[in-house]
Amino acid sequence: MTFINYAAREINCKIVYYGPGLGGKTTNLKWIFGKSNPASRGKLISLATETDRTLFFDFLPLDLGTIRGFKTRFHLYTVPGQVFYDASRKLILKGVDGVVFVADSQAARMEANQESLKNLQSNLKDQGYNLMKIPYVLQLNKRDTASAMALEEMKRQLLIKNEPVFEAVAHSGTGVFDTLKAIARMVLVELRKTA
């Protein structure tokens, strides 16, 4: 749900990072926060457990620049990946404009990736969205791990609609901004279609 504010001359879009627990969603936002110009970003808000697992959400507001005199402002959210936080995940998806799925490349986590992807599809459906129709990007994170699965195999198991795919190592920044740019671009293009 984009919010076009003529009074403040800005447009706000909501992007949600989804995926299995410990996949690196929060790490993506931390990296973006650390590398963005302080003037163009707000505080990173993390509602987390004592062990740094996301409890409700992370939130980072980020200005990407100006189009036609309008500030384009993205609200980045992560969901808690742990299975039992499903009620919270549903809430975060409300009003979403684009989704980044952060998959964990470690072989042992493939089942968790698939479960989380199914969960995303059904939670979106509950909110009246169709994953096949909304801006969507797949990030294969933790490419640096010893048990990382082959790229083609991961794609075979996780691709749902020819979405852009990015390999990432989120804690050192690889692929993080490429992923963000891709989803931001898709959301803006969508805006042109529906505007």
Add this chain to the structure above:
Amino acid sequence: MPTSDIILLEEDFRVIRDLIQKLRNDANARVVCLVDRNGQQIACVGEAEALDTTALASLAAGNVAATDSLARLIGEKDFSTLYHEGEKDNLHLSIVGGKVILVVIFDERSSLGLVRLRVKKHAGELAAALEKMQQRSVQARSGKAGTSPFTDITDEDIDSLFGK
């Protein structure tokens, strides 16, 4: 899309801002903000300079969303207001027009009773103004009213954002 986009025009914004300013004065509140249920800030008035209102909006919406789910869990439709009491400052959250969250921050210069009373008094007018904003958003999307500045953005416009 299930939730409709919000389009806030300058004139609607002024009406809404004036209304919450009036509420702020009447209630002796420090800050009054309007936030949509998805966490977007619509308008804020008062001693808001030192306040991160973007974060406030997101957290208020998260708070309301979570308590709404709690309400449904125990068989209530929703909790129409939330109140958080601090040592100096207090936070009063309520839903106006079913869609928008009204956030009132107040200290010892006011009281919960007064805030409740004033919120009730102004809620109707505010709901009407928001309804108008809503209608305008619907019109704009069907291309009747002021069209979006984004209908004719080009690939170059988007590229320029990313410094390509």
